[in-house]
Amino acid sequence: MSATSQVNNTPYLYQQVINLISDMRTNGTLQAGQKLPSLRQLSASLSVSIPTVKQAYFELENQGLINAKAKSGYFLNQESSQLSQPKKARSPLKAITVSRQQLIEDVFNAIHNSSHNVALGVANPVAALPATKALNRTMRRVMAVSGDKALHYGPMNGYEPLRRQLAFGYMDYGMSLSPDDIVITNGAQEALNIALQCVAKAGDIIAVESPCYFGILELIENLGMLALEIPICAEDGLTLKDVQKAIVKHPVKACVFSSTIANPLGCVLQDEVKKDIVELLEQHDIALIEDDVYGDLYFGPKRGTPAQKYSQRGLVLTCSSFSKTAAPGYRIGWIASNKFGAKCAKIKRALSCSSSLINQMTLFEYVRSGEYERHVKQLRQVLLTNKARMINKLHSYFGDDVRISDPQGSCVLWLELPEGSDSSRIFHLALNQNISINPGTLFSPSNRYQHCIRLSYGLPWSDKIESSLKTLAQICQQAKISA
Ligand SMILES: Cc1ncc(COP(=O)(O)O)c(C=O)c1O
Incomplete structure (x- = not known):
């Protein structure tokens, strides 16, 4: 099938170009490190304008899927799933009574009582669309x-x-x-x-x-x-x-x-x-x-x-x-x-x-x-774009200090910070900056995941989210130093 016939099914031309590159990456035709066609080449072969290809490359770059090298062109990045994912925990010795209610209440109150929060702690994907x-x-x-x-x-x-x-x-x-x-x-x-x-x-x-x-x-x-x-x-x-x-x-x-x-x-x-x-x-x-x-x-x-x-x-x-x-x-x-x-x-x-x-x-x-069906289809697309953007920003702000999940659906990321990180403390420090997150211990009855946090990308993307991620990275860094 020619490239042109594969790009025809989505409403925006630049989105069609994005889908084509993403598909070729998934099916292995394009590989990490490979140079992409120039703006002029792709515009000619797909019969779309150069600004359309430029917008698609700009968006793919924002999502961390490609990067531009000065005077050399655009190159495909490594898949985020090939980067470090969170580690699997050990098996427990026994079944236990659960006592998470107080912690859940504290986190809920803190998150929902403030109207100024950048709500990275609320898994509400519909907010994105x-x-x-x-x-x-x-x-x-x-x-x-x-x-x-x-x-x-x-x-x-x-x-x-x-x-x-x-x-x-x-x-x-x-x-x-x-x-x-x-x-x-x-x-x-x-x-x-x-x-x-x-x-x-x-x-x-x-x-x-x-x-x-x-x-x-x-x-x-x-x-x-x-x-x-x-x-x-x-x-x-x-x-x-x-x-x-x-x-x-x-x-x-x-x-x-x-x-x-x-x-x-x-x-x-x-x-x-x-x-x-x-x-x-x-x-x-x-x-x-x-x-x-x-x-x-x-x-x-x-x-x-x-x-x-x-x-x-x-x-x-x-x-x-x-x-x-x-x-x-x-x-x-x-x-x-x-x-x-x-x-x-x-x-x-x-x-x-x-x-x-x-x-x-x-x-x-x-x-x-x-x-409903049409809405969910669009929502998936928005969430996928948000996911790529958030992972990209987190990697650039946190560096190699963090392992990040690569969700195949839903609206949340799981971050594993260096051992010893205290996500409850990070939660409070972040709230002081009007950013909500979920501390890892919420997700285990046995207090595991103290060094993990959950973040939601189910939000309309904005510069404020990007700056909040940067602030969060600084908070985690400071918390590590003063631990
Ligand atoms: C995994 C999971 N199950 C169930 C629920 C509860 O869903 P509902 O809001 O429909 O009660 C949530 C809500 O966050 C969830 O994340």
Whole structure:
């Protein structure tokens, strides 16, 4: 296929040039260190103007993918995945009670009580490309058609057309779910809460990834369960061997895994590994609660398959929401399970009666119209660009002092600072400069990751973000010196 025919599918010409170079880099046609065609050459071969190629090269340079050498031209940089990634932690000796609530509260209060923060500590990818206008328009349409009814209590397990639509969506993976297998919840957080209550009780051992999303730890703490950390690696996530080791040594009742895209590491679990893990867990009667909130924010060629697809015995419960792709404030999520649908619905009723009907109706229309799909597609592109920019800036401000994850989706980076760094102290110093971050210990029940921090690139990119990253690097450097 000629270069010209490959650049035709995106709205902006310079973006088409970027996509072409990125594709050629991914498929190995272009290699690290290789010289790129000159502006004039590429403009002639793609039949686009020189300023268009210049803008694309400028953007690629900003993202750290290429660099300009004086009087020599443009050269392809090394892939960020070939740079140092965070190291895998050691396996734990035992399952433990969790006590992260106070720390989570302190961090939340600090982050959300200030309106001046550069919010690198909040994982809200939609902030990078808000869907506000389209959602407002859709909600007005819903109100015009449904009037008062949209403001009534809705069905306990959720608005039927939305449940049907979600069940239909799983058909893409060859999964057969009925609308009654779906329970609409107040965000994925309530879905995880219900799923945990459905398959486990106080005192049971719940295996989690390490590092893992702190909201899961808070639920385990609240429900009086114990957490067993299974360390995952930044490149590939969980391994079958580590899961096997954990369940042989410990009487695990259930697992909560971000089976598609992990938070905070952003790694993608390959479908074959997922399948093997589901088979293993079901052989041992262990339920898997999959947290799939980031599943649609993938950067690779295709979305990962939900783990539930590989379930033979119905022991997999899928939890997700519209929070990371449309509007976290709508608080609409769901659980999909063809074995536990009725039990989940009962727990949901006891917990919160039902979820906002008007928000469910609006999201149903938003998805049905095709606007949601288009928005998520653009959001992925914006996040991918932000990720490259942030990694590039971090490498230039932090130098070799830091290992940085190379997420294959989602909106967060995991930074491993030199051993001895105190991320709690860095958190407070950064807040004094109006920058919020997440200290690493939030992500482990056993106080691991003291020297790590999580940063979000789910923000509209600006000079302020770049200068905040520079300030953060200085803070980390100072904290190291005075430690
Ligand atoms: C991995 C993960 N799971 C679940 C949630 C909770 O999502 P929601 O806002 O839909 O309750 C979050 C939110 O940050 C998350 O990062």
